Amino acid sequence: MRDRLSVVVSAYNEENNILPLHRRLKAAIAGLPLASVEYLFVDDGSADGTLERCRQAQRDDPDVKIVHLLRNFGHEAAMTAGMEYASGDGVVFMDADLQHPPELLGEMVKRWREGNDIVLTRRTANADASPLYRFSARLFHRIMRLLSDTDLPADTPDFRLLDRKYVELLKQFNERDSLFRGLLAWGVDMDRLPVIEFAAPGRRAGESKYSFLKSLKLGIDSIIQFSVKPLFLSLILAGLTALFAAGLGVNVVVERYVLENPTPGYATIVMTVLIMGSINLVVLAIIGAYVAKIHMETKKRPIYLADFITAGAGPADMPGPPGEREGPPCPG
Ligand code: UDP
């Protein structure tokens, strides 16, 4: 059946956006041919009044459920949490800042009910994107395309609808730091999926949570997460350095013994030490980045810790998520 919908909203310090978003979602969903809807607000350890606003929405509307992460675990973890607690036949993922217009849900649900298991969206414009942001995003995609085996489609945000079938598939991954949308791109041919285009307005209130450095970290993480090509690149780099060193060695021998013209050598030594040293460090850093990922993965810690709050029930009444994840995400 395709008539029970979950809407997962990840929110970090979005106190002024929760209630307007909830209102617009309800308006957009009223009249759709659905048997039930649940709004899953994932409060990603907000420091402002986000949780209280979610509770306020829940008091007026028992369809609101809250996944309260005990600290800020990050956008990816928040969406994973929402996905694990969602119980609908189809799950929509969206941001809390109204950059993902709720009015598109009608079209998304229509395509889903027509038989599409995944409905994507594509941003044709983003009112909040500065020229520097657009440039870095394009650069990142170029680098990603070169370095990764998984082709992440550009301008395809997390705003999408997944049928239960794919939700269950994604739940099997259980990776930390996994780029949520990358996992889907890894598993299916994204080019063949239905896409709804939209122009993203500016965020309604508050500030973007993605600083330049945070976006850069996400970019590097996603390259490491989806590819081992950088390790092969470091191998090539090491090979080139060895060739350079061999050439320099021959040059020194020829100068000294054949041409009997020993160079003073100072500049050569300094250059060689610097070049060898920095290439060594680059290769070590690349290996280190992978070792760090292995280190984090082997701990097998839960991706998040959460309370699940439904209307009329306190967080302590609820066990961990209904999924198959090992370990107890809910300490209560
Ligand atoms: N978000 C989150 N946890 C975080 C950072 C962001 O849940 O640690 C949420 C945020 O509240 C928003 C969505 O992720 O709903 C996208 O973040 P943002 O709008 O700041 O990103 P941008 O649109 O500027 O790329």
Ligand code: MG
């Ligand atoms: Mg935003």
